[in-house]
Amino acid sequence: MRLAVGTRTFAACVALTLFIAAPAFAKATVDDVSQGLTCQCGCGLTVANCNHPECSFSVPLRGEISRMLDQGMDRAAIIAIYRAKFGEKILSAPTTEGFNLLAWVMPFFALVVGGGFIVMMLGRWRHETPSLPLGSEMGAERIPALDSRLREKLDAEVKRLL
Amino acid sequence: MPNLGQLALAIALILALYSIAANIYGARRNATDVIVSARHAIWAMTAMVAIAAVSLWVGLLTSDFSLEYVASYSSTTLPTIYKITSLWGGQQGSLLLWTLLLSTFASIVAFQNRRRNPEIAPYALAVMAIVAVFFLGMLNFVTRPFDLMAVRPVEGSDLNPLLQNYWMAIHPPSLYTGYVSTTVPFAFAAAALITGKLDETWIRTTRRWAIFSWFFLTLGNMFGARWAYEVLGWGGYWAWDPVENAAFMPWLVMTAYLHSVMIQERKDMLKVWNLALIGLAFFLTLFGTFITRSGVISSVHSFTQSGLGPYFLTFLILIALVYTGALLYRVPDLRSPAEFESYLSREAAFLFNNLLLVGIAFAVFWGTIFPVLSEAVRGVKITVGPPFFNRVNGPLALGLVFLMGVGPLIAWRRMTVKNLASHFAAPAIIGITTGLILFGVEITQWYVLTAVSLVAFVAGTIAVEFGRGVTARRHMVHESTPRALVNLVSKNNRRYGGYIIHVGVIMAFVGIVGSSFFRVEVKKSVKPGESFAVGPYQLRFQSLNPLSTPHLESATAEVEVTRDGRPVASMFPAKLFYKKPQQPATHVAIRSTPLYDLYVVLAGIDDQSGMVTFQVFLTPLVFWLWAGGLMMVLGTVITMWPNVRERAAIAEAISRGKEQIAAEPAPGGE
Numbered sequence: 001m002r003l004a005v006g007t008r009t010f011a012a013c014v015a016l017t018l019f020i021a022a023p024a025f026a027k028a029t030v031d032d033v034s035q036g037l038t039c040q041c042g043c044g045l046t047v048a049n050c051n052h053p054e055c056s057f058s059v060p061l062r063g064e065i066s067r068m069l070d071q072g073m074d075r076a077a078i079i080a081i082y083r084a085k086f087g088e089k090i091l092s093a094p095t096t097e098g099f100n101l102l103a104w105v106m107p108f109f110a111l112v113v114g115g116g117f118i119v120m121m122l123g124r125w126r127h128e129t130p131s132l133p134l135g136s137e138m139g140a141e142r143i144p145a146l147d148s149r150l151r152e153k154l155d156a157e158v159k160r161l162l
Numbered sequence: 163m164p165n166l167g168q169l170a171l172a173i174a175l176i177l178a179l180y181s182i183a184a185n186i187y188g189a190r191r192n193a194t195d196v197i198v199s200a201r202h203a204i205w206a207m208t209a210m211v212a213i214a215a216v217s218l219w220v221g222l223l224t225s226d227f228s229l230e231y232v233a234s235y236s237s238t239t240l241p242t243i244y245k246i247t248s249l250w251g252g253q254q255g256s257l258l259l260w261t262l263l264l265s266t267f268a269s270i271v272a273f274q275n276r277r278r279n280p281e282i283a284p285y286a287l288a289v290m291a292i293v294a295v296f297f298l299g300m301l302n303f304v305t306r307p308f309d310l311m312a313v314r315p316v317e318g319s320d321l322n323p324l325l326q327n328y329w330m331a332i333h334p335p336s337l338y339t340g341y342v343s344t345t346v347p348f349a350f351a352a353a354a355l356i357t358g359k360l361d362e363t364w365i366r367t368t369r370r371w372a373i374f375s376w377f378f379l380t381l382g383n384m385f386g387a388r389w390a391y392e393v394l395g396w397g398g399y400w401a402w403d404p405v406e407n408a409a410f411m412p413w414l415v416m417t418a419y420l421h422s423v424m425i426q427e428r429k430d431m432l433k434v435w436n437l438a439l440i441g442l443a444f445f446l447t448l449f450g451t452f453i454t455r456s457g458v459i460s461s462v463h464s465f466t467q468s469g470l471g472p473y474f475l476t477f478l479i480l481i482a483l484v485y486t487g488a489l490l491y492r493v494p495d496l497r498s499p500a501e502f503e504s505y506l507s508r509e510a511a512f513l514f515n516n517l518l519l520v521g522i523a524f525a526v527f528w529g530t531i532f533p534v535l536s537e538a539v540r541g542v543k544i545t546v547g548p549p550f551f552n553r554v555n556g557p558l559a560l561g562l563v564f565l566m567g568v569g570p571l572i573a574w575r576r577m578t579v580k581n582l583a584s585h586f587a588a589p590a591i592i593g594i595t596t597g598l599i600l601f602g603v604e605i606t607q608w609y610v611l612t613a614v615s616l617v618a619f620v621a622g623t624i625a626v627e628f629g630r631g632v633t634a635r636r637h638m639v640h641e642s643t644p645r646a647l648v649n650l651v652s653k654n655n656r657r658y659g660g661y662i663i664h665v666g667v668i669m670a671f672v673g674i675v676g677s678s679f680f681r682v683e684v685k686k687s688v689k690p691g692e693s694f695a696v697g698p699y700q701l702r703f704q705s706l707n708p709l710s711t712p713h714l715e716s717a718t719a720e721v722e723v724t725r726d727g728r729p730v731a732s733m734f735p736a737k738l739f740y741k742k743p744q745q746p747a748t749h750v751a752i753r754s755t756p757l758y759d760l761y762v763v764l765a766g767i768d769d770q771s772g773m774v775t776f777q778v779f780l781t782p783l784v785f786w787l788w789a790g791g792l793m794m795v796l797g798t799v800i801t802m803w804p805n806v807r808e809r810a811a812i813a814e815a816i817s818r819g820k821e822q823i824a825a826e827p828a829p830g831g832e
Contacts, residue, residue, distance in 0.1 A: 031683070038545040045401050046547055051394040051748075054766055092547035094532065099540055103532045107525035107554050114517050122510060125502035 009112050010105070028075035033065045034058070036079050038092045046092045167217030168308040174210035174265070175298040177203045181291040189284035189357075197284050201272040204287060207294065208265040215262045218255060218307055222248050228314045231255060231307050237320040237742050239713040244321055247331045251321050253455060253470075254307035256334065260451070261297040263342040268294065271346055279367055285353035286346075286364075293345055296477050304469055320742035329389035337382025337409055341447040343375040344412060347419075348444035351437050355488040360433065360495055365423055370802055372440075376420055377798040379413040384791035395748040395763045397681065397779035399787070402551040407530045408450030411523045415443040418519035421512050421569075428574065429509065433496040434489065435516070441485045446523070448478050453530070504576030511572050515565045518558055525554045552678075560612055563671060566664055567593075567620035570627045589622030613675045617668045624661050631658070651800060659801030663794050670790030676783025677759075685765065687775040697780040699760060700724045701733075706767065706774060715739045716749070719764050719774055723753065735764040735776070759784045 034047035039058045043050050047065075050058035061082075068078050082090050094100035181203040188196035218231065222245045227233040235252040236245055250256040268290040275283035301307060324330075347368035354364040386409060391399040400406060419439040425432050452474040502509055529546045536544045571585045597615035605611060628647070631654075635646035651658040686694040693702040704720040718736040722729065733751035740747065753760040759781045766775035 035549060038547055044403050045396060046549075049396040049398055049401065049548075051396040087542075089543045089545055092545055093550040093553075094536075094544055094546060099536065100544065103529065103536075103546065103550065104554070106528050107521065110524050111517065111521040111558070114521060115514070118513050118517055122502055122505060122513070125500035126504070128499075129501050129503055 009116075010109055012112075028069060028078075030062055030066050030069065033069070033075050033078050034062055036075065036092055037061070037082055037090050040086065040090065165308075167214045167221075168302075168306065170210040170213040170217065171298060171301050171308075174207045174214070174261075175295065175302050177207040177210065178265075178291045178294045178298055181207065182288045182295065185284040185288035185291065189281070189288075197280075200284065200287065201276065204265070204268050204272045204291065207291075208262075208269040211258070211262050211265045211298075214301075214307070215249065215258055218249060218258060219246065222246070225318065227316070227318050228310055229307075230309045230311050233311055233315050233318045235319070235321050237318040237713075239711075239742070240318075240321055241326075241713070243328075243331060244326050247325070248321050250334045250338070251325050251330075254301065254305045256338075257297060257301055257305060258307050259335065260338055260342060261294065261301060263338055264290065264294050264297065264345060267343055267346055271349075275367070279363060281359050282350060282353040282357050282363060282367075285356045286349040289349035289352045290345055293349075296473075300470060300473060304473060317742065320740065323738065323740040323743065323745050323747040324393055326740075326747075327389060327393050329385055329392060333382060333385035333389050336378050336385050340375050340377070340379030340382045341412065341450065343371060343378060344416065344440075344444045344447050346371040347375070347440050351440045352485060352488065355437065355485075355492050358492065358495060360492060362427065365426060365436070369423075372416065372420060372423070373798060373802050375443075376413070376416045377795070377802070379409070379416060380791070380794050380798070383409050383413055384788070384794075388788065391784075392750055392752065393747075395750050395777075397683065397761050397763075397777075397781060398677075399784075402526075402529070402548045404530050405450070405454050407526045407551075408446070408453055411526050412443050412446040412450065414519050414523040414526070415439055415446060418516045418523075419443060421519075422516050425509055425512055429501055430498050431500050431502075431509070433498060434493055437489055437492075437496070439516075439520075441482075441489065442520075445478065445482055445485075446527075448474070448481065452478055501575075506572065506577045506579075506582060508569060508572045508574045511565055511569045515562065515569065518562045518565065522555050522558050522562070525558070526551065529554070556609060559671070560609075560616060563613070563616045563620060563668065566667065567616065567623040570661060570664070571623050585626070586623070588626055589619045592622035593619030607679060610675055610679050613671065617672055620664065620668050624664060627661060628658070652803075653805060655800050655803050655805045659797045659799075659803075662797030662800060664797075666790045666793030666795075666797055668790070669786045669793055673784050673787030673790060677781045677787065680782045682780040684778045684780075685775065686778070687766075687768075687773045689772055689774075694776075696760070696778045697758065698725050699730065699780070701762070701776070701778065703774060703776070712741070714741060717764070717767055718749075719776070721751070721762060721776070723760065731760075733760070733762050735762045737764050737767065754785050756783075756785050756789075758782055 031048050035049075037047040039045055039047050039050040039055065039061075041050060041052055041055045041057045043052055043055070045051060047058045047061050052058070065078055068081075079091070088095070094103040096104060181200045184196050184200035184203060187193065188200055218229075220226075221229045221232045222236050223242070225232065225236060225238050225245075231252060231254055232248075235248045235255070240248070244251075248255065250259045268287060271283070271290065272287055275286075279286075347364075350364040350368045354360050383406075386406065387399040390401070391397075419436060422432050422439060423436050426436050452471070455470045455474065504510070529550050532546050533544055536542055567589060568586075571589070573581065577585075593615045596618035597611050600611055600614055628650070631650040632643055632646045635641050635650055636643065639646070639649075641649060651662075682697055684694070684696045688694060688703045690703055690705055693700050695701075700723070702722045702724070704722055707718045707720065709716045709718065716736050716738045718734050721733045721735065723731045723733055731753045733753060734749075735751040736749035738747045738749055739745075748763055751762045759779070761779040761781060763777040763779075764774065765777040768774070
């Protein structure tokens, strides 16, 4: 039973992350496509954000992407061309296939498991805690009424703190 | 000086080792004299590390190229300020700075606790000394800052041009201060686990240290982002580089800790969780140092690869295993009767806030190490870059902002639905109305609409909370509104300082959302006298002015900016070429306003045609990211300021201490 719950949770996380991981663009721009590719000049940034103004990798690539978009190619097709040419390392995010799917699923799976644990613990604590009327503190009813001297002292203290 | 420096480091290592042994022996045998001696050893160790740091600074300032470090990271023409900052420009120097900060903090802790916490303070100091031994061991045996060159060069290689910037003068020390100061709460937590003294003593003793650490982690991250924004020239400030991630993760975990510790203070719950969080925060600071220096994960920030990696990894694993083992051993003693009544309570809100903060930290950690996992499992090198982190963390950040609004208004214990409606009605209306207005002006991205609505909701809850406090004071103490506001904050500084920090966070969030979704980029090649448009601005390229100094060559463009025909600013983007490392760099010109940042990069110069290429970004609202950072600083200062009660307690403690000193004979050596 627990295994089934775990499997269902994991499957739900996969579905959620596939939705989140899928980039949706009405009509891709050069920026949209080049955000999906990592510059290979060593800057560590995407092709869109490479900080070398005359970079020998990102500058020509952006020109090529622009031409391919003008020819009517979509984002996925352009990225597939570069993936075939340079390998997976050019992609700026893991794919949603095979082992790479774990990259996307694990953060959400961990969150769901953590959330489930918190809900379970809170449920247990709630069960163990006697419910008192709001406005009272634990055992407040057992504290005797304050005499006037204590009341005055308390008022003075409160005034000082305010 | 080199010999003095290396000798000082060797003596510091011996003193750190002695301090560990003496603190533990003294605490176990209750030998006050030995504990006093251990404390003195900590102070002497700090003095030795300071001597080593000063020796290296002298080498840098006098361009002593017989030192390998000075020859690698400085030059005769390097401006003096960058000769000073070169101390943290390279591997060995930055480890020395780390050790200097650690030993200084250990000295302060030794001083603060010379008359208090006799049961746990010696163990906490022993833990700090263990960490110091590791770093001093590296500086003495693995990566020595005072190694000499076989042949003294005439000139040094110079500091990396990207580091020749004022933000680099303050970003690493701030970040390191944040990193290193997590050692203090960690050491006291470890001491609590070792001694079994698991009450609130360790939390009370290190409360300010934890906030101090968080404060400097915040500053370090903000300064780093600002450095990237001004220096790297791509118009952004955060690229989810592994080293940026390494700085962000401890910040997230410390934020979670600062919230959950409130539950322990108020309800005596979550003892195990708080101990785990502080251990995790410390582990992540070491992890950050490990990935910067090991070469395991490629990063633009990495230091030159050295043999440090395996040592760091071993230390990291040892710390994690020993601390986790001690925590598990103590779990039965940490159980306390839990008081929890309802999911609609501040306790629950704080727990889910912790879940999201630690969840984001895990997502960042996972994304950072996934390329290593992929290579190990599949043999394929992959990149995990900004699209991954933005898509995974984006929705989680929204949840966090929502809880930031819920936390201040929801009651401890439980809240009725009626109370809930009355407390949240106004902020919810503000949030929904803001969303509708944005939709009305054709902003349709769901993320932007949700984010800004939530920001408005949070701002509403904070305003309601301040409004209620001020109204209560006006009725009870009959103060004017401004006076009531000042007194409200000053007399409840932890609470209201926290709210001010929240205001800073939502301001920063607005900056992040605005700059991420609505940035406009224009690239244009023009001749002198020609103009082009960027958003509402007209940019006219006036002239190109070359300059040559012994240190660098530069070409600065003068750009006149107008809006609706009216002059707005003169901007001066430049291209630089540093002669010694033979490296180019850009000097970005930025005109910042609350609405837009105009960010001009001189991208290229064609000497033959006289054309100059500008890359210009018009980035909305990024101003609010930095303003939010300042607000967080203000909030933290308010939070840390001693309030009326604390000042009274300190005064009482001092007078008690004086009475005690007068009554008792002076202890030996003190």
